[in-house]
Amino acid sequence: MNDLTIPLTMQVNGTDHSIDVEPRRHLADVLREDLALTGTHLGCEHGVCGACTVLIDGEPARACLMLAVQAEGSEIVTIEGLADADGTMHPVQAAMHQAMSFQCAFCTPGFLMSTIALLRDNPSPTTEEIREELSGNLCRCTGYQSIVDGVETAVELMGSDR
Secondary structure (H helix, E strand, C coil), rough: CCCCCCCEEEEECCEEEEEEEECCCCCCHHHHHCCCCCCCCCCEEEEECCCCCCEEECHHHHHHHCCHHHHHEEEEHHHHHCCCCCCCCHHHHHHHCCCCCCCCCCCCHHHHHHEEEHHCCCCCCCCCCCCCCHHCCCCCCCCCHHHHHHHHHHHHHHHHHH
């Protein structure tokens, strides 16, 4: 540590990390540059597009808006933390793949993390509830219907896992 950094301890995708960070750095930059977790995408860097959404202590948050030092002691899950160690996709990932929900896939991490939080809190959302919950994530390629279809497929897949 030097005068320009602050020690930061957090758990990311089940792994404990202790690093020194400049207080001005955002969590998205630390995840991408220091921890090499580049699945957290930076789109607008204003919290509007949702591409940088991660789960912090189970809640979806925009990593581009949060200073890394605010994550002290937190448990963070990024897109890289969804699949099993053997590569088996999370049911939400599998559902989105099955429904061919995305085209360019830049927005995918944010939509997946938001969907996981949605289905944790509401395992059987209506189409309207899905659309409302995901309205904070932007996609420039689809008409959103394929993403909604993917969430509905996830509801079916996860329902059979319960």
